[in-house]
Amino acid sequence: MKTQRLFIDSFLLILAAFINGAILVVSPIPVLAEALPVSPQKATPGVADCLSCHGQPDWEMTLPSGDILDLSVDYNVFRQSVHKDMQCVDCHIGYETFPAPHNEITTKNKREYMVSYHDTCQKCHKE
Numbered sequence: 001m002k003t004q005r006l007f008i009d010s011f012l013l014i015l016a017a018f019i020n021g022a023i024l025v026v027s028p029i030p031v032l033a034e035a036l037p038v039s040p041q042k043a044t045p046g047v048a049d050c051l052s053c054h055g056q057p058d059w060e061m062t063l064p065s066g067d068i069l070d071l072s073v074d075y076n077v078f079r080q081s082v083h084k085d086m087q088c089v090d091c092h093i094g095y096e097t098f099p100a101p102h103n104e105i106t107t108k109n110k111r112e113y114m115v116s117y118h119d120t121c122q123k124c125h126k127e
Contacts, residue, residue, distance in 0.1 A: 044096055050088040051075055065109035091120050 051073060053059075059072040078084060089095055095102045107113040 044087065044089055047075075047078070047088055050095075054088075061105065063105075063107060063109055063113070067110040069105070069110060069113060091117065093120060 054071060054073045055075060057072055057074075059070075061069045061071055063069055083091075105113065107116055
């Protein structure tokens with residue numbers, strides 16, 4: 001009796017594994033970029049559009065100098081900043097195309113990158 005029960009349990013386990021494997025083979029498996037709720041661009045991208053990628057923690061880019069450029073934005077920090085009522089593209093000129101790719105970052109180091117925004121920042125920050 002125990003042998004028959006063990007046989008049935010084993011058979012059901014193997015059958016369940018086979019069915020699950022068949023479902024995985026037949027079903028498309030979405031990757032992160034495809035799983036994001038991105039619709040075709042109808043207007044200038046908003047903060048939520050930008051955060052669909054830039055909201056990922058620990059997203060970085062290594063510049064030619066070896067400097068690390070942080071590409072992540074913490075929404076909780078952003079919504080408490082002086083920039084909370086602005087759209088990302090108000091300052092990040094040339095990034096109006098959504099979804100990516102954006103303009104390629106061509107600066108060699110972090111300082112050069114920050115200086116490249118000098119004129120844009122001066123529109124609001126006169127000092």
